[in-house]
Amino acid sequence: MIRRHLLALVVVAVASIAPTAALAAPAKPTATAVFAGGCFWCMEHDMAGVPGVLKVESGYTGGKLRNPTYQDVLTETTGHYEAxxxxxxxxxxxxxxxxxKYWKLVDPTDDxxxxxxxGPSYRTAVFVKTPEERAAAEKSRADAAKKLKRGKMTTPILDLGPFWPAEAYHRDYAKRNALKYNIYRTGCGRDARLKAVWGG
Structure with a gap:
């Protein structure tokens, strides 16, 4: 009788522990990188297509104003980049x-x-968090500069400061407004210019 009672307690204990253990499983490690490349709608759209990318968020960085809005950044007085x-x-x-992949999505010869x-908010930049990232970014920039078909590399490597997410209506813009986005992208000449800068 005592053994049966103890066995029941063990079963209950195991049943209560198992779900907790499953919930406590460590999440897979992720990493983040911040880039400016002109219109963040286009950068968000293109970066999202890179295998291994989990999420892309549009936002603002590089300026001194806290919690900048799109209208603030549009004044070109805040120092922020669309990123x-x-x-x-x-x-x-x-x-x-x-x-x-980043270099192939931008025209790094246009400052x-x-x-x-x-305008300043549409310039290119690579933002880094560590000395290791800076070293990798500088090597990558030097390699990319050798492959340019025209122009001179002007994209800076900058220390990352606060990143402020953009307003909700900017997020996933290309996905939610495919027709408007495609008209904008074609009219802006983005892909034609990329072909001229990088070839292919």
């Missing part, structure tokens, strides 16, 4: 390869904006 924060799986995608979007 994207890329969350990726480092077991499937290296930071070096993500940098390689006044990108394509039809002009």
């Amino acid at each position: 994207v924060r890329v969350t990726y799986d480092p077991s499937k995608l290296s930071y070096a390869f993500l940098l390689y 006044s904006g990108q394509f039809c979007d002009r």
Whole structure:
């Protein structure tokens, strides 16, 4: 009788522990990288297509104003860049390869904006968090500069400060507004310019 009672207690204890253990399983490690490449709608759309990328968020970084809005950044007085924060799986995608993909999505020879979007907030930049990221970014930039078909590399490598997520209506813009987005992208000449800068 005592053995039967003890066995029942063990079964209950195991049943109560098992779900907790499953919930406590460590999450897979992820990493983030921040890039500016002109219109964040386009950067969000293109970066999301890179295998190993888990999430891309549009936002603002590089300026001194706290909690900037789109209207603030549009004044071109805040110092912010339109940027994207890329969350990726480092077991499937290296930071070096993500940098390689980044260069192919921008015109790094233009230090006044990108394509039809002009002004400081539309400039290119790679934002880094550690000395290791800076070293990788500088090597990647040097390699990319050798592959340019025209122009000179002007994209800076900058220390990352606060990243402020953009307003909800900017997020997933290309997915939610496919027709408007495609008209904008074609009219802006983004893909034609990329072909001229990088070839292919």
